[in-house]
Amino acid sequence: MLLVTPDFPPGVGGVQSVMHRIAAAMPNADVTVLTPDAPGAAAFDRTASVRVRRVRVPAGPPKLRSAAFNARGLFAIRGLRPDVVLSGHIASSPLGIAAARLHRVPFVVYAHGKEVLGHPALAAWALRSSAGAVAVSRFTRGLLLETVGGRPHPPVHVIHPGVEIPPGPAPERLERAGRPFTMVTVGRLRDRYKGHDVVLEALPRVLERLPDARWIVIGDGRQRAELEARAARLGVAHAVSFLGAVPDAEKDAKLREADVFVMPARYPAGEVAVEGFAIVYLEAAAWGVPAIAGDVGGPREAVVDGETSLLVDPESPERIAEAILSLAEDPARRRRLGDRARRRAAAEFTWEHVAGQLERLLRLVAQR
Numbered sequence: 001m002l003l004v005t006p007d008f009p010p011g012v013g014g015v016q017s018v019m020h021r022i023a024a025a026m027p028n029a030d031v032t033v034l035t036p037d038a039p040g041a042a043a044f045d046r047t048a049s050v051r052v053r054r055v056r057v058p059a060g061p062p063k064l065r066s067a068a069f070n071a072r073g074l075f076a077i078r079g080l081r082p083d084v085v086l087s088g089h090i091a092s093s094p095l096g097i098a099a100a101r102l103h104r105v106p107f108v109v110y111a112h113g114k115e116v117l118g119h120p121a122l123a124a125w126a127l128r129s130s131a132g133a134v135a136v137s138r139f140t141r142g143l144l145l146e147t148v149g150g151r152p153h154p155p156v157h158v159i160h161p162g163v164e165i166p167p168g169p170a171p172e173r174l175e176r177a178g179r180p181f182t183m184v185t186v187g188r189l190r191d192r193y194k195g196h197d198v199v200l201e202a203l204p205r206v207l208e209r210l211p212d213a214r215w216i217v218i219g220d221g222r223q224r225a226e227l228e229a230r231a232a233r234l235g236v237a238h239a240v241s242f243l244g245a246v247p248d249a250e251k252d253a254k255l256r257e258a259d260v261f262v263m264p265a266r267y268p269a270g271e272v273a274v275e276g277f278a279i280v281y282l283e284a285a286a287w288g289v290p291a292i293a294g295d296v297g298g299p300r301e302a303v304v305d306g307e308t309s310l311l312v313d314p315e316s317p318e319r320i321a322e323a324i325l326s327l328a329e330d331p332a333r334r335r336r337l338g339d340r341a342r343r344r345a346a347a348e349f350t351w352e353h354v355a356g357q358l359e360r361l362l363r364l365v366a367q368r
Contacts, residue, residue, distance in 0.1 A: 001031050001362060002080060004073065004096040005088030006066055008035040008052070010044045012245065013188070014279050015112055018136070018161050019088045024049045025162075025355035029362070034076060034095075036069045053077070070095040074102065083366040084108060090115045093126035106131035106365045111156075113140045113276020113298060120147045127153055131365045134159050134358065139297040140276040157361055160301065162354035163282035165346045170288030170339065171256050180212040181328045184258040184289070186251060186280045189221035189242075193273035195264035195294060195314050196227055203236040205321035210328055213239060215262070216254050220244040255287045259334065260327050265294040266314035278302050281309070282349050285341035290334060292323045308341035 003023055007015040023031045037054040045052045055076050057068040073095040080103075087096030087109045100107035109126045111133055116123045124147035127133050133156045135141035141156045187194040196217065206213055217227075217240065224242060231237040243254075255261070261284035265275035274297060281291045281302040293299040294314030303309035310327070312319045327334045 001026075001029050002077065002082035002085045002099060003031060003033045003088055004085060004092045004099060005033065005035050006062075006069055006092045007089055008033060009048075010040040011038055014161070015089060017279060018110075018112075021162060021164075021351045022355045022358055025351040026359045027352070027356060029359050032080060032082070034073055034099075036065060066091045074098055077102075084362050086110065086362065087126065090119055090123050090126055093122065093129070097126070097129050106368065108362060108365055109133045111135045111140050111144045111276075113137070113143065113274045114272070116140065116143045116147065116276075117274050118272045123147045127156070130154050131368065132157060132361070134361070136161055136277040137298045137301045139301065143274070143276075159354060159357050159361070160349060161277055161279045161282065162349045162351040163279060163286045163345055165286050165342070165350060166252070170342050180214045181210050182257060182259050183213065183215045183262045183324065184218065184254050184284070185215070185261070185263050186218045186255075186283065187263055188219045189217075189223040189227060191221075191273050192223070192268045192271055193266055193275065195266055196223070197230065198264055198266070198314060198317055198320060199262055200227065200230050200234060200236065200240070201317035202321040202324065203231075203239060204234055205318070206324050206328075207236060207239055209325055213328070215240045216258070217242045218244075218246055218251055218254060251283075252287070255284055255289055258284070258287070258289045260324065261289050261291040262320070262324065263291065263293060264312055264314035264320055265299050266296060275299055282345050285309075285338075285345040288335075288338040288342040290327065290337035290341055292320065292327070303341070304344065308337055308344055310337075 005019045009016050009020050023033055032051045034053050036057045041054055053076050055069055055073050057065045077099055084105055085096050085100040085107050087093045093109050097107050107130050109130045132154045135156055135158050138158050141158050144156055231240045277298040284291050291303050291309035293303050293311055295311035305311040310323045312323045
């Protein structure tokens with residue numbers, strides 16, 4: 001299989017993680033990854049468990065890099081003989097389609113969510129040019145189908161992302177005097193749809209009843225300064241720690257000590273944004289941490305309301321505060337939700353399970 005993707009480690013993000021893990025976890029596939037060069041790529045590739053070919057692209061905005069990758073990528077696949085070409089992102093579908101036509105093999109496209117809304121015409125063309133598509137959720141599948149209207153289209157299969165389950169039992173979270181109730185959020189501070197601003201608006205209500213509560217925010221982006229200023233205006237800055245981007249080991253350590261994961265994803269007016277699934281809910285679940293998630297789109301599939309986590313109105317600071325307090329003041333319920341979340345993640349969302357589903361699908365496509 002040839003996997004063509006603009007997003008791959010050492011870049012950081014949900015798509016990068018999905019592409020890397022599925023490529024590495026396919027049990028019986030011979031995978032070559034074609035992806036842009038990036039700082040730190042050489043060191044990463046030396047220890048990668050899959051073959052990686054890098055395409056030199058100029059520094060600059062994502063649209064420029066994507067265009068250069070699509071234009072130059074064909075020169076980097078000489079000597080390959082793939083049975084199927086998978087584009088890991090709508091943005092790399094022009095290159096994926098060209099590579100598939102060059103080798104006269106089927107083309108499959110992966111859809112995550114936000115990029116379908118941002119580029120509906122490209123998404124429709126990629127789908128109609130494919131032998132099939134993979135969507136990370138039923139919600140994303142609906143978005144992709146909307147781009148082609150009622151016109152005929154190849155099948156769109158739903159394969160949810162996966163997560164690595166830490167070995168051993170879930171960590172014990174001792175309820176002891178002096179231990180602050182800890183909330184954690186993991187997400188780039190680039191777009192409003194992650195809901196950081198609404199969590200800030202909910203914090204004064206939380207701190208009225210839990211004055212020692214703390215919120216740890218992992219991730220960086222252009223909105224960080226604005227969010228820090230808002231925290232100061234609301235008088236909650238003492239309870240919020242903006243850590244920026246951190247290594248995976250530190251992220252895992254913060255999730256391990258969290259009492260609840262909070263990310264009320266939403267679809268704010270005037271922003272082309274959507275949470276197609278959000279692996280971070282599964283990452284919290286893997287550590288036995290229940291989530292408070294927005295009652296919209298992809299998050300409805302990532303968590304089970306009332307069983308593993310809580311879904312809330314993501315535009316309501318009051319509802320978010322109520323959900324946080326309900327779990328803070330009921331440790332037994334919090335543990336039950338977290339235990340169920342971890343069991344569900346281990347049963348349904350391991351990378352081996354996800355990659356196995358994808359490999360079976362690609363083999364069927366290649367044999368047609």
